[in-house]
Amino acid sequence: MTFQPAGAATIAAKTPASETARRNQPLQSFDLLVGPLSFSQAARRGLAFYLLSDGIAVWLATTGLVAQAFVLLGLSRLLAIAFGWLAVGRRSARRGLGAVRRPWLEALLYLFTLAVVAAANGTGSFAASLSGFPASQALRVSAATAIDAAVGYLTVQGDGFFRVVTRGLLSLLKGLEALLTLTPWPVLFAVIGFAAWKRGGPMLLAVVWAALGYLGLFGYWAEALQTSALVLASLCVCLVIGIPVGILLAKSPVSRAIASPVLDLMQTMPSFVYLLPAVAFFSIGKPPALIATVIFALPPLVRLTCLGIEQVPLHVREAMQAHGATPLQTLLKAELPLALPSIRTGINQTIMMCLSMVVVAALIGGGGLGYNVLFALQNVQYGEGILAGLGIVFCAVLFDRLAGSGRKGGA
Amino acid sequence: MNAVPKMLFETSPAAGLSKPVVSCRDVWKVFGHRPTVERILDDLRAGRIDGERARKDHGCVVAVNGASFDVYPSEVFCIMGLSGSGKSTLIRHVNRLIEATSGDILIDERSINALDARALRDLRARRIGMVFQNVALLPHRTVEENTRLPLELRGETEAATDAAVQRALAIVGLSGWEDRFPRELSGGMQQRVGLARALAADADILLMDEPFSALDPLIRKQLQDEFRRLVKTLGKTALFITHDLDEAIRIGDRIAIMRDGRIVQTGTPAEIVLAPVNDYVAQFVEGISPVHFVDAQRIMVPPARYAIDTATGLPVAGRDTRLDRLIELQTESGGPIAIVEGATVVGAIGAREILLAMRGRGERQKETCA
Ligand SMILES: Nc1ncnc2c1ncn2[C@@H]1O[C@H](COP(=O)(O)OP(=O)(O)O)[C@@H](O)[C@H]1O
Ligand SMILES: [Mg+2]
Numbered sequence: 129m130t131f132q133p134a135g136a137a138t139i140a141a142k143t144p145a146s147e148t149a150r151r152n153q154p155l156q157s158f159d160l161l162v163g164p165l166s167f168s169q170a171a172r173r174g175l176a177f178y179l180l181s182d183g184i185a186v187w188l189a190t191t192g193l194v195a196q197a198f199v200l201l202g203l204s205r206l207l208a209i210a211f212g213w214l215a216v217g218r219r220s221a222r223r224g225l226g227a228v229r230r231p232w233l234e235a236l237l238y239l240f241t242l243a244v245v246a247a248a249n250g251t252g253s254f255a256a257s258l259s260g261f262p263a264s265q266a267l268r269v270s271a272a273t274a275i276d277a278a279v280g281y282l283t284v285q286g287d288g289f290f291r292v293v294t295r296g297l298l299s300l301l302k303g304l305e306a307l308l309t310l311t312p313w314p315v316l317f318a319v320i321g322f323a324a325w326k327r328g329g330p331m332l333l334a335v336v337w338a339a340l341g342y343l344g345l346f347g348y349w350a351e352a353l354q355t356s357a358l359v360l361a362s363l364c365v366c367l368v369i370g371i372p373v374g375i376l377l378a379k380s381p382v383s384r385a386i387a388s389p390v391l392d393l394m395q396t397m398p399s400f401v402y403l404l405p406a407v408a409f410f411s412i413g414k415p416p417a418l419i420a421t422v423i424f425a426l427p428p429l430v431r432l433t434c435l436g437i438e439q440v441p442l443h444v445r446e447a448m449q450a451h452g453a454t455p456l457q458t459l460l461k462a463e464l465p466l467a468l469p470s471i472r473t474g475i476n477q478t479i480m481m482c483l484s485m486v487v488v489a490a491l492i493g494g495g496g497l498g499y500n501v502l503f504a505l506q507n508v509q510y511g512e513g514i515l516a517g518l519g520i521v522f523c524a525v526l527f528d529r530l531a532g533s534g535r536k537g538g539a
Numbered sequence: 540m541n542a543v544p545k546m547l548f549e550t551s552p553a554a555g556l557s558k559p560v561v562s563c564r565d566v567w568k569v570f571g572h573r574p575t576v577e578r579i580l581d582d583l584r585a586g587r588i589d590g591e592r593a594r595k596d597h598g599c600v601v602a603v604n605g606a607s608f609d610v611y612p613s614e615v616f617c618i619m620g621l622s623g624s625g626k627s628t629l630i631r632h633v634n635r636l637i638e639a640t641s642g643d644i645l646i647d648e649r650s651i652n653a654l655d656a657r658a659l660r661d662l663r664a665r666r667i668g669m670v671f672q673n674v675a676l677l678p679h680r681t682v683e684e685n686t687r688l689p690l691e692l693r694g695e696t697e698a699a700t701d702a703a704v705q706r707a708l709a710i711v712g713l714s715g716w717e718d719r720f721p722r723e724l725s726g727g728m729q730q731r732v733g734l735a736r737a738l739a740a741d742a743d744i745l746l747m748d749e750p751f752s753a754l755d756p757l758i759r760k761q762l763q764d765e766f767r768r769l770v771k772t773l774g775k776t777a778l779f780i781t782h783d784l785d786e787a788i789r790i791g792d793r794i795a796i797m798r799d800g801r802i803v804q805t806g807t808p809a810e811i812v813l814a815p816v817n818d819y820v821a822q823f824v825e826g827i828s829p830v831h832f833v834d835a836q837r838i839m840v841p842p843a844r845y846a847i848d849t850a851t852g853l854p855v856a857g858r859d860t861r862l863d864r865l866i867e868l869q870t871e872s873g874g875p876i877a878i879v880e881g882a883t884v885v886g887a888i889g890a891r892e893i894l895l896a897m898r899g900r901g902e903r904q905k906e907t908c909a
Contacts, residue, residue: 441673441675443671443673443675444675444677446631446636446671446675447669447671447675447676447677448688448692449636449663450634450636450663450667450669450746451663451664451668451669451688451689451692451736451740452660452661452662452663452664452665452689452692452693453660453692454660454692457692461677461688461691461692462677465677465679466677466678466679468679
């Protein structure tokens with residue numbers, strides 16, 4: 129018996145869900161503030177038209193034809209409005225022309241162009257002044273001074289707090305360092321070798337022992353342990369901060385909107401820049417090195433934790449909820465376990481970024497292998513520099529193969 | 540003949556005899572910008588705006604449009620509609636995974652809108668089990684750990700949990716598979732785990748959102764029969780969503796047909812097949828054979844039509860004899876069948892009536908003169 133073509137069931141009355149979703153995005157107002165960028169998604173034709181006519185108007189004004197520029201501006205607006213109303217109907221006009229859809233943004237663009245054109249009137253050297261941006265030395269100096277003052281103020285006011293943090297970090301570091309240095313080297317060889325064997329069989333065991341052997345034979349053993357302690361301590365701090373923050377970002381779109389640019393800043397700011405405030409607040413030594421490292425290495429962990437939790441399929445959350453889970457239970461029993469691969473990748477990246485900071489951190493007393501490299505550089509000892517650099521590479525290999533999720537996954 | 544529901548009439552619907560377990564009262568769900576939704580809701584209810592306009596002019600999606608129904612104890616209530624008709628949205632109102640824009644959902648005649656978070660969790664953990672189309676098992680947990688989830692969530696003791704899990708897995712025929720992971724199971728078996736998870740909590744209401752739609756036809760049929768048997772023996776009340784009328788007829792005691800968020804017809808499979816309320820429903824039931832739904836009562840004509848006054852010498856049947864049996868009787872004897880009630884002949888059925896009934900459409904008019 130045939131009763132219903134199977135295809136009929138799949139004819140879905142699909143609605144523009146994506147459009148609704150876009151409208152509900154919290155980022156939309158940012159989008160608007162950025163201005164014409166938002167047109168790239170909406171009405172491209174209208175924008176191109178305005179940009180072209182405004183560009184020509186500005187050019188006319190700079191060559192002295194101010195009146196003509198005004199006429200052109202006026203004409204282009206009139207044309208746009210006329211075109212909009214003549215078009216197939218009100219709605220399509222709204223779609224086609226950014227002017228009607230986002231009126232105030234268009235007004236802003238218009239006013240700006242008007243201002244430029246008007247400013248061109250009477251100033252002959254205007255065209256010339258456009259080629260070099262009018263820099264204000266005073267502005268930069270006063271801003272920098274203000275930052276200095278703020279840092280100075282915080283250093284004094286937060287003295288107690290910074291002391292506590294310094295002490296805490298120092299004891300963490302010292303503890304880890306003591307643990308590593310007090311362990312006899314054969315024991316470390318055995319333990320690390322065993323872990324390597326479990327993870328990757330004899331091949332990995334050979335690689336790991338070779339790396340350890342290099343560090344030992346070339347006399348970098350103590351420094352390598354110091355570096356490892358620094359990396360591990362940074363990792364601990366990163367985990368304690370990064371995972372909760374990542375969870376928070378995944379749960380709250382508002383905090384994500386705020387934190388996203390901050391994370392971008394942390395990642396793109398040259399790592400040397402962190403050294404200054406770290407030194408200002410925590411003076412010279414290992415704690416500030418650790419803090420600079422943490423700031424540099426934190427973003428991938430936060431990002432990947434957030435990503436991992438966001439990627440948990442909606443139906444899994446729904447199933448948890450449907451069986452009576454509290455939000456906390458959903459997080460612990462479903463979201464975190466499912467986000468684990470992503471979090472592991474984050475941890476791996478964080479470790480690698482910590483290691484890449486060791487040379488920089490050595491500048492402010494981070495010690496370890498980084499200091500060897502630094503010393504060699506300062507004294508123009510190429511050979512020493514390269515050997516110490518290789519030491520760092522082998523450390524990275526050890527960490528990558530043993531701690532990271534790596535390319536091997538759970539194999 | 541793939542839609543032969545052999546156990547279809549095992550239990551008659553309890554409708555009207557007892558109090559409903561689940562009732563939906565004029566439930567509306569409009570997705571969209573909250574203030575806009577509130578602004579246009581009255582217009583929607585009054586019919587001044589339709590779903591199309593709401594979407595085009597206001598950017599709102601009317602997913603459920605004034606749905607009302609009651610589900611009675613131990614009943615399997617099917618909601619059937621094409622995809623996008625709002626079935627999933629509607630069923631998610633029953634355990635309040637989705638909050639209604641307006642309207643009320645009652646469980647045991649008590650509104651669930653008023654429940655606080657804790658009471659709601661309790662309701663979900665103890666009373667209402669749910670099975671999803673995409674199974675929604677936790678991939679990092681074994682079959683056994685997935686099954687124990689609801690009990691674990693509500694903090695049941697280890698011993699009680701273990702017993703319930705074993706029982707549930709045995710019911711769905713998955714004993715011995717406890718330590719496998721979902722990815723090691725076939726689609727049909729994964730869906731059994733989903734069912735076991737809902738059963739382990741010993742919920743008396745089961746919400747099934749197209750549980751079998753993604754399975755291949757043979758497995759699907761097997762699971763449908765099993766599900767029906769299981770629900771009936773365990774005495775559960777089930778809301779079953781499907782986009783397949785065959786499935787709805789096979790499984791459901793009653794069926795609600797949904798279109799664009801609206802429930803267009805509610806009734807027993809026979810009512811739906813024999814008396815579709817409009818062309819839309821008629822189009823669905825077009826190919827369904829009436830032999831299992833039509834009874835003698837519905838098609839018989841006055842005995843005088845065949846000049847019958849006593850049943851002697853004629854094949855006899857009761858008012859509730861179904862068409863397939865009537866065909867047998869008629870083909871054996873070749874003459875008319877007397878429909879008797881006690882000793883009196885109340886009607887007659889000849890080859891003509893049977894043929895008209897088979898044609899389906901003509902039989903609808905016939906109904907009136909019976
Ligand atoms: N969260 C949501 N936001 C907006 N629209 C939705 C949402 N969920 C469902 N819809 C819309 O509601 C309608 C009904 O969807 P659904 O209940 O999933 O239908 P079905 O289960 O019958 O296929 C669809 O048009 C769908 O696009
Ligand atoms: Mg659905």
